[in-house]
Structures are given as C-alpha cells and as structure tokens.
Amino acid sequence: MSAPSAPRRRARRGHWRTTEFASLDFETTGLDYDHDAIVSFGVVPVRSGRVSVAGSVYQLVTPTVDSSARSMTIHEILPRDLLDAPPLEEARATLRSCIEGRFLLTWYAEVELAFLRRTFGGSVRSWVRRTIDVRQMAIALEHAHQDVRFTVSATAERYGVPAENPHVALDDALVTAELFLVLATKLEERGFGRTSSFLRLTRV
Numbered sequence: 377m378s379a380p381s382a383p384r385r386r387a388r389r390g391h392w393r394t395t396e397f398a399s400l401d402f403e404t405t406g407l408d409y410d411h412d413a414i415v416s417f418g419v420v421p422v423r424s425g426r427v428s429v430a431g432s433v434y435q436l437v438t439p440t441v442d443s444s445a446r447s448m449t450i451h452e453i454l455p456r457d458l459l460d461a462p463p464l465e466e467a468r469a470t471l472r473s474c475i476e477g478r479f480l481l482t483w484y485a486e487v488e489l490a491f492l493r494r495t496f497g498g499s500v501r502s503w504v505r506r507t508i509d510v511r512q513m514a515i516a517l518e519h520a521h522q523d524v525r526f527t528v529s530a531t532a533e534r535y536g537v538p539a540e541n542p543h544v545a546l547d548d549a550l551v552t553a554e555l556f557l558v559l560a561t562k563l564e565e566r567g568f569g570r571t572s573s574f575l576r577l578t579r580v
Contacts, residue, residue, distance in 0.1 A: 379498040380476045382506050387479070388572040392560050393425035395571045397508070398474055399481040399553035401545045402491050403451040405443040409490035413439035414464060415453050418546030419474040420553045422481065427553045433474050434546035436461035451543045468495050478506075479571060483528045483552045485509035485578070504579060508571075510552050512578035513559040531555060 387395055399420040406412035416436050421428040436453070438461045448454060461467075480503075482488040489503045514531050518524055525531075528551055532539040537554045541547040560574065568574060 379496040379502070380472045382502065383477055383479050388570070388575065390571055391569050392564075392571050392574060396478045397422040397481050397553070397556070398478040399427075399549045399556065400475065400488055401483065401548040401552065402488055403453060403543065403545045404447065404487075404491065405439050405441050406447050407487065409494070411441065412444075412447075413437075413441050414467075414491055414495070415439050415443060415447075415451065415458065416545045417467075417471055418544070418549035419471070420546070420549045421474075421478070422553050422556065425557065427550065427557065429550070432546060432550070433470060435467050435470055437467045438463045440464070451545075464495065471495070479575075480507040481510055481552055481556050482507060483509070483511050483548065483555075485511075505575065507578075508556070508574045509578035510556045510559065513556070513563065513574065516577055517559055517562055528552060528555070535559075 399422060401418050402414050403416045404412050404414055414437050416434070419433045421431040436458055438458050443453070480488070485507050489500070489507060492503055493500065511526055511531070514526055528548055529539045529542045532551050532555060535555060535558050537551055537558065539547070539551045560568070568577065
C-alpha cells in the first residue's frame, strides 16, 4: 500500500484554524524501530480549530512480535486483548483513511514517524514535512525550563487539559489534540499563525 497522500502544498500557507489535522498516537511492542510493531493506534481529527471527537478512531492491532514486559506494563495491552484484532496489513487501511491529506499532530514525533515509515514507506522528509510535534510547541513556549517535565500527562496538567488514561492510544491522541489547540492559541499571540510556522518550529 502506498503512503497516504500529503496535504496540498498551499495548505501549509493557510492559517492553522482553517487547516485539517489528525492527532495520532501509537502504542507498540517496544521502541526498537527496526524490530518492534504497533499494537494499537488512536486518531483524533482537528478541523476548523476544534477537536472532532465524533470522528475519532481507535484500533487494536495484532503485532508481528511479542510486546516486551516493559511495554505491556506501560500500555496494559495483553495478548488476550489482541485475539480478535486484525494484523497491520488490514488495519493500515483504516489508518491510511484517517490521515489521508491531513497534517499530523504527535507527541514526541520521532516515535510516530518511525512506525509510519515502517507501515507505509516514504522518505523521512516527506513525513517530517507534514508533522507537527506538539511537545516541541510546549518546549518553545516554556523555553525548556530544566525543572519542567514534558511528558504528555505533565504538560496536560500544567494547561488544565484532562488526561484520564495515559498510554491508551486514543486518549493520548485526544490530549495531544487538545494541547495543540491550547498551545497554538498561545503561540499565535507571539506571531505564529500559519500552519507552516508550526511545522518549522517543531521540525524533528
């Protein structure tokens, strides 16, 4: 399957409030990008400056390798939870439709970009050019104070964004989407408005 189509080039020049985004989170068997596999993904659309909860998608995936004990402790997805889950070869059609033609919102983009390339192929540059790392937006806004933690849960707490189920892919995607709206609004006051400005700010 080919990589999902990228947003139109002119969309980069548009204001972020008029741009379509897909907030994406993967849970995986581990963080060895050459060996590990996706066990679940959550995608939450952001349209017209609003989160579209009704359009959200959550999918379990049967991985090609077993989850490490550490990973299972973190995401709490056990082998029995995946008995009826499709393999990635089937599930990626759903993922493709969720991100087709949209810019991506991620938290710590390196992880999602690595597994997107494993899933769909494409160059590093092509994925980077359509991805906003919301964690980097928080770091830029807060000037990376040494005593500040930039986990999604800690950052959500600082900005009053509810984060009830960390390491559940759909919940993390939702929190990332909501944090994007909060941070984009604050950065807009500092002259950031176009989608391209956030892409440059958070380039990984």
